[in-house]
Amino acid sequence: MREPGKGTSICGAATPEMVDQFRKEEEAARVSADGSSRRSVPMPVQLSASASSSGLLPPTGSKASSKKKKQSGILESFRIELRQMADAIIARMFYTGGVPFNLARNPNYRAAFNFVATHEMGGYTPPGINKLRTTLLQQEKTNVEKLLEPIKSTWSTKGVTIAADGWTDSQRRPLLNFIAVTESGPMFLKCENTEGKAKTKEYISALLIEVIEKVGSKNVVQVVTDNAANCKAAGLIIEAKYSNIFWTPCVVHTLNLALKNICAAKNDEDENPELKWISDIAGDALQIKNFIMNHGMRLSMFNSFSKLKFLAIADTRFASIIVMLKRFLLLKDSLIQMVISDKWRTYREDDQEKANFVRQKVLDDYWWDQVKYIIDFTDPIYSMLRAADTEKPCLHLIYEMWDSMIEKVKTVIYRKEGKGPLDESEFFNVVNDILQDRWLKSNTPLRCLAHSLNPRYYSEQWLSEDPNRVAPHMDPEISEERNNCLRKLFPVTEELRRVKQQFADYSLKRGIFSLPDSIDDRAHFDPLQWCSDEYLTGPTQMWDVGGDGFETFDGVSILQAANLTLDEPEFEVMIAEDD
Structure with missing residues (x-):
């Protein structure tokens, strides 16, 4: 184009007539875009002429009772139309803005409209984007900090636990959270974006030291991280720097590592032969799940037999293998019905070998008995993991819980093998060695x-x-x-x-x-x-380092309603039964 200073060179083939034509087309496109952005879409509900005229609506505080009774029916009809229009406008806000419907359950959603409706606020307009992200956001932050002051005031007498944990957000950014935990509950301190940085012991310890100094080193009792080598080394640096602070490995992460050792991956050169059958069962279950979920026709066939779905569990989930096998037991009847149905027999797929493998395993009672056995003997470990994975103080319970957990695992294994209390079990010895080793490393x-x-x-x-x-x-x-x-x-x-x-x-x-x-x-x-x-x-x-406001975990079934980091298939079972 012949427009100097626009970052483009002059095209020798462009004639004045062509440039003029380009400009006309550009202007036409701009007008068309502006017109489409201002286009008004009719509402699904329309107000009548009477309802839209505010002058026809009698005032709320009218003193003429007889006149009020005569007009009450008309007034009520007007209000119904107005309410329907208000509902339609709010609904369109949800649809056009991509707002999750779950927002309607937020108590502040109703509170906002109720406040405006019950107060004389003629001409009120809601805050715009700039006010929401600046003035009002800072106002809310200041208010939250004020509400947290009573909790902070107890740090010097009750002590604080600093918990650090990494995670990855929806944009795949590696983040590191720091949380202060007291008997009053957890408090978020900061989040560090570690993208492009090596997570060395020096880097992690520097972040921890910064947080400790912010809280007050005399107020901190312990620092809790996972069991990774760099985190452990960072914890030792903290202990060397502060004589009053302990490093404590996360007991939930320790239990998860123990479960991973027991349910070892297939084809692991160091895999214990006593545990190989567990990894084989887990591998079979994963293969069945992938065979069904990775093909639209097979998945559609499965959905026709089951209201429950397979869980897509990330490897980073605690006890991911156990959660997957628990879901398989819930889906057992549906899987059996699928593979013996006419749909399965008439379905033709290129990989018949995998289809036959799935059918063979699903109809194998011994295979399902092995799945049940894995879930049974790991249930004490899984239950302790769930009990520790809450905000409930449990530092003073961990030692006894671990001993009881091992005894419960032993009881299940010995009952399955038909052994007496004084007999030896090679399988239990292997499992016990794993649990004892993890305890010694984390105690x-x-x-x-x-x-x-x-x-x-x-x-x-x-x-x-x-x-x-x-x-x-x-x-x-x-x-x-x-x-x-x-x-x-x-x-x-x-x-x-x-x-x-x-x-x-x-x-x-x-x-x-x-x-x-x-x-x-x-x-x-x-x-x-x-x-x-x-x-x-x-x-x-x-x-009182643990904020030990609770003595035991009796009645631990209430954890089903807790905000856990686990996928809970029990919830979906209840939902499916309600449907």
């Missing part, structure tokens, strides 16, 4: 101290439930780790000696702990309710 002095401070574990009721149980102060491993923890928390010799004396009175039921009610209540009260005022004041007040 910390802080967990042993929290376990030692739970009064329930000193009660006769708890000790009598299992002849192998001993009180925490009688366990050599727990005692050693507890003393290591106390030495770090109380570096001053005089304070440490006083704390040890208090713990001796506590564990041996002496002094104020010797009262009959105090001894009897150990089995029934949670730690905070049971402990004396002396425990809650002075240098021992931060022993």
Whole structure:
């Protein structure tokens, strides 16, 4: 084009007539675009002439009662039309803006319209995009920070746990979240975009140190991360820098790694032969799922037999293999009906070998028994993972929960193999070695101290439930780790000696702990309710490192309604049954 300064060179083949024609076409296109953007689409509901005329609507505060009664029917009809028009406008806002329908469940959605409708706000216009993303956003942020101040004020007395966890957003950006956790609940601190940066121990520890300094190093009790080598090394750097802070590996991540070790991948050179059948079953289930889901015709056939769907579970999901096999058991009847149906027999697919494999496995009762067995003996591990994967404080419960979990796994395996308590099971020995190895790698002095401070574990009721149980102060491993923890928390010799004396009175039921009610209540009260005022004041007040406001996970079925990081097939079962 012959337009100098526009970043294009002059075309020698363009004549003045051609340039003029181009300009006319450009102008016509601009006018057409402007016209289409301003085009008004008729509403599905139309107001009558009477309803659209505000002068015909009687005032709300009219004093003429007789006239009001005569016009009440007309007034009500006008209001119905106006309400229908308001509904149509709001609905169009949802449709044209791509707003999720779930917004209608937001209580603030109704509150906003109710507020405007019940107040005299003639000429009110809602805030625009600039006001929403600047002034009002800053106003809401300031209000939230003000509401969080009471929680922050407890940090110096109750202590804080800093939790760090990585995730990937919808744009595939690697993000690292930092959250402060207290007995009042979690509080988001910051999110760091780690894109293009090496996640070395130095980089992670620098981010943690920044957060710790923001919260106050004297307020922080522990830092929780996953069990990756770089995170562990970063945790050790934190412990070396701050004498009062512990690094604690995430127990949920530890349990997930244990499940992955048990359900090892196929064709792993180091795979234990005792576990190979588990990986074979998991591989078969994955192959069946992919065979059905990766083809439109087969998926349509499956959907005609089942209201429930297969779960597309990412490998990063906790207990992903167990969740997948749980869903398979729920789909068992539907899969069997599909492969024995006329549709399956008449369907012709190029890969008949895979189709025969799917049919053979689905109709194999022994294969389904193996799936059920995997779910049964891993259920104690999965249940503990779910129990720990909530906001419920559980630091003081982990030690005992892990021991109980192993015993429950042993019970299921021995019952399946028909063995007695004194018999040996090669399969259980392999599973037990994995669980014990993971525990040894993740156990910390802080967990042993929290376990030692739970009064329930000193009660006769708890000790009598299992002849192998001993009180925490009688366990050599727990005692050693507890003393290591106390030495770090109380570096001053005089304070440490006083704390040890208090713990001796506590564990041996002496002094104020010797009262009959105090001894009897150990089995029934949670730690905070049971402990004396002396425990809650002075240098021992931060022993409450876990925010232990709960004693046990009895009644853990309520977790089905919790906001977990797991896919929960039970929800879809209920939905399908309701349909």
